[in-house]
Amino acid sequence: MPIRLDTKSPSFADAFATFLASKREASADVAAAVADIIAAVRARGDDAVIELSRTFDRVDLSGRIRVTEAEIDAALKEVPAETLDALKFAKARIEAHHSRQLPQDERYTDAAGVELGQRWTPVDAVGLYVPGGTAAYPSSVLMNAVPAKVAGVPRVAMVVPSPDGVIAPLVLAAARLAGVDEVYRVGGAQAVAALAYGTASIAPVDKIVGPGNAYVAAAKRQVFGKVGIDMIAGPSEVLILADANANPAWIAADLLAQAEHDTAAQSILVTDSGELADAVARAVEAQLTTLPRREIAQASWNDHGAIILVRDLEEALPLVDRVAPEHLEIHAEAAEELTARIRHAGAIFVGAYTPEAIGDYVGGTNHVLPTARSARFSSGLGVYDFMKRTSILKCTAASLNLIGPAAVRLAEVERLDAHGRSILIRTNAGPTDA
Amino acid sequence: MPIRLDTKSPSFADAFATFLASKREASADVAAAVADIIAAVRARGDDAVIELSRTFDRVDLSGRIRVTEAEIDAALKEVPAETLDALKFAKARIEAHHSRQLPQDERYTDAAGVELGQRWTPVDAVGLYVPGGTAAYPSSVLMNAVPAKVAGVPRVAMVVPSPDGVIAPLVLAAARLAGVDEVYRVGGAQAVAALAYGTASIAPVDKIVGPGNAYVAAAKRQVFGKVGIDMIAGPSEVLILADANANPAWIAADLLAQAEHDTAAQSILVTDSGELADAVARAVEAQLTTLPRREIAQASWNDHGAIILVRDLEEALPLVDRVAPEHLEIHAEAAEELTARIRHAGAIFVGAYTPEAIGDYVGGTNHVLPTARSARFSSGLGVYDFMKRTSILKCTAASLNLIGPAAVRLAEVERLDAHGRSILIRTNAGPTDA
Known part of the structure; x- marks a missing residue:
């Protein structure tokens, strides 16, 4: 059976922290x-x-x-x-x-007459x-x-x-x-x-x-x-945030789609409805019976699955951010508003008609996403990962004369005299433009 | 004395490869x-x-x-x-x-009626x-x-x-x-x-x-x-690309500004003018005599410095890309054209009035830049490094019906049946919109 947590329980904070810290993979030292x-x-x-x-x-x-x-x-x-x-x-x-x-790419001249820019290349x-x-x-x-x-x-x-x-x-x-x-x-x-x-x-x-x-x-x-x-990917995970009107069979199907990947995968339901929680739990068991990869999915759901009951979806937001799930589905009337307020998630699937699996294949967004809470600091794979940025700086004699003295001063306090001299040798030469 | 290479020499290719592969830091195993x-x-x-x-x-x-x-x-x-x-x-x-x-941030609806987006958060x-x-x-x-x-x-x-x-x-x-x-x-x-x-x-x-x-x-x-x-930074380096009309004293000052950082720092001059090369070498020695950090700078220049003579600056471009320097200065009439054609550099300082040291302090661009040839695949520090991207996907019943079948097919061939089912359970429900 998956773990069940309730924010109304006095031990919730500790139980949630333990849940967050639980390892799903033995990290073999290879x-x-x-x-x-x-x-x-x-x-x-x-x-x-x-x-x-x-x-x-x-x-x-x-x-x-x-x-x-x-x-x-x-x-x-x-x-x-x-x-x-x-x-x-x-x-x-x-x-x-x-x-x-x-x-x-960008290139512009600022008020001091310095040209600045950045250029992206593959x-x-x-x-x-x-x-x-x-x-x-x-x-x-x-x-x-x-x-x-x-x-x-x-x-x-x-x-x-x-x-x-x-x-x-x-x-x-x-x-x-x-x-x-x-x-x-x-x-x-x-x-x-x-x-x-x-x-x-x-x-x-x-x-x-x-x-x-x-x-x-x-x-x-x-x-x-x-x-x-790129990132070092861990086992996959989904968190589904749902209100009382959500469809338990659809949620169960999505939890199992995650669970069938790997026994270390994780499927989490967060809801403000005890009835929905129970209905989803029943639907998962029912759907499991006919699933080809039921052994994997069952093990994932039993060992790493979780149903978390909250007072209202407002209370769920900081919990979701702490999980920072790779995949977040939102099945709720206020789906758009909740989406706007989530800070950490690899990808958000908005509304009941967006099962995570659609993003695995044909949604158009990338399915390589940060796992194991790393959505707190990293992003899914994208075009950016295959490009790099070169910064561009261009001074004229006049603009170097304008901004140079502050640089000379800072070089002096950092005791990097050759830095200062490389500016002074030009600015002492007088304000002739290049 | 710094190494001197000449592309006209029959052994240039090997010598340049050896130069590129040379380690500047003992990597202590800690x-x-x-x-x-x-x-x-x-x-x-x-x-x-x-x-x-x-x-x-x-x-x-x-x-x-x-x-x-x-x-x-x-x-x-x-x-x-x-x-x-x-x-x-x-x-x-x-x-x-x-x-x-x-x-x-971006959010748009495509021709299939699927909403896609990406959102950046700190x-x-x-x-x-x-x-x-x-x-x-x-x-x-x-x-x-x-x-x-x-x-x-x-x-x-x-x-x-x-x-x-x-x-x-x-x-x-x-x-x-x-x-x-x-x-x-x-x-x-x-x-x-x-x-x-x-x-x-x-x-x-x-x-x-x-x-x-x-x-x-x-x-x-x-x-x-x-x-x-962020990146694991190595010792700093500059490559200065210069034509015959460049100012040898200014170039020497910039080579030394790099060399004074650290005995493992590297300063490279690439030029099509033998006369300029000689004049820069003389200017470096002259400027060294009065430099407070001359011992460090001298060691860096002698052990890791290089002067590379090329037939013309055209020939220099692929060499610069192979070095992928952290800092690239271009002192040449064709500075803008050369800048446009360089593929790999952390930052480019365009024209003789832009000493690298100005970028260390007050240029406005970042001085945390990729070292040790890593500009081939990485960028200097920027705002991007402190943000991450969440992708957004939102289907309606109609758009899920449109794009769902291809996803179901792919789930089938990947033998991830629960993935396919999570789509079918919605699309079989009929095309009622959410």
Whole structure:
């Protein structure tokens, strides 16, 4: 049974704090093993990649680390037309929304006559990690690769393990649709190391994104600095905020959609209606009986699920902000007003007709979102993640004369004389304009 | 003597690659020591902070971890009026420029009738690390705290070590001017741990920014995930791109302004004029003789400096992009055209009247910039670093009916049936609008 909390209980504050602090994942310490793998790939390149893939994926990659265009063509032919259409539809919607994120360059002259600006440029090369096996989701390929391409990244290189030689055709099809430029059948920490440091077969990239297991996460953490990385994603979560008029069956369906991901996933209902809470709990049990992934969903719901009863939805707002959920659904008459007042959430799904699953696939917004309370300080994946900003500064002799003295003074108090001199050598030269 | 490279030399490609790969910092492995410090602060809070400060800073912080407002008032009185005016001038210019970075929220309805949007909100609490001793720069306090305040962060908590009980009054003055809300006299990994996990005296924050030594960098890396962090900064660098008409004395002054920071700092001149190269080399030696920090600057210039001769500035562009310098100065007639064509640089200082030092203090742009080639994938500090984006999605019954089937199809091929069901339970209910 999921935990039930009630803000009217005198022990609520402690119980909620304990709930927030509860770990949903054993954090295996794989740092040392990963450091060895990275060192091996740096030292021996492709040979190490081939050896490690033989060990971990039971596959011989000699001479075939890269997936050929012909292999991708063949995979595309295996995908039914209806599925391909759905992927194309999703891709178009993701692309349309993300295109609106393209930031504007700026350049202006201020009152002192100093020109200031900022300019956005894409990263040259991005590596995209895609997990293998049952977690090889074509939708994830779209969600990671499309924003990179919208940003203008010229080279997107995808790595995906091929355990026992198998890569899901759908993943290759999604890569082709999303404009991925290169695909390598390598996974694990060795794939991250190859992307970061390069091998004879895999040219190094500048930034690595995408989800993965504990080894992949540890490898990303270790190569951070040498290359950029995206967030380290944890298990997924949803919080549904609902009033008494909400539909319990719909809420139950959404809680289970979250729970079926992973036994470590988390589904939370926050409501001011005890009746709704009970009805949702019953509906979850009823819907579970026919769910193919019921064992996973049941374990997630029993171990990490929660129903939190509040006096009114006003009281719920600070609780939601403390959870800072990856996904927040609002099923309430005042959905818009509540949306406006939430401060921390990766994504908000407004109103009962917006199940979170629509955002996983075709809503157009990104499904790579901050987990484990990190929406307090980070954002979902976007075009910004594949661009960087260069600041621009331009003085004339006159404007340097105007603002220079304050800089000289600050250089002096920081005892950085050469800083001051680099300004004085110009301003002492007199106010001739450049 | 700095290294001299010439693109006309047959060994240039190898020599340039070696130059790019050269490490300027011994990376001390302090990870284990830092992990112990973090564990101690998590377990014993203020007691551990006090013990560690006694050991590392030779100071007793019992009952006085926080710097009081009266102490900050007293520090302000110690700062000469001219210096305070310079700090205020710098703060106003940084604030004015960064205010233009505030991102716009967006909400729109697309052709399918789906409402999409993104909303930016500030982080609730930010921790700002400020190094102690001679590297306690008031300008760094402004550069880190002002963007946080422009972003709307309600709580900015600063930590600064007080070795032997001393904190520079200027640093406290800058904190007051910048609107820092709390100051703690704690440094090192223990300060980072306290900010990340909280103690009785220091409430936890959501994101930690600011420069520091190897211990601070390792601590930031280890608490990443629990809180957000900014980049891990390396030693500073400048690349000056100059044509034959550039002023060698000005260039020498700017190369030395960089070199005086740190023996690990790097100053690079790239020019198409052998005469200018020689004149700059002579000017550096001449200016060094009277520089207070000449030992540091000389070591930096000799060990890490470089003069690279190119056939023409066109040939320089890909070299500059490979260096991806933190600071790029362009002293050339074609400065604007060259600026437009550079892809990777933290900041560009356009034209001879824009010494890099002006950007360190009063230009208005941020001086916290990506080092060690990381401008390939990351940006200088800005308002964005203190905000996060929540995506918004809102369907009606009609728009869910329109886009739902493709999502159901994709859920099916990903074998996430509960995802598909959460859409079908609504669309099967018929096209009644919400």
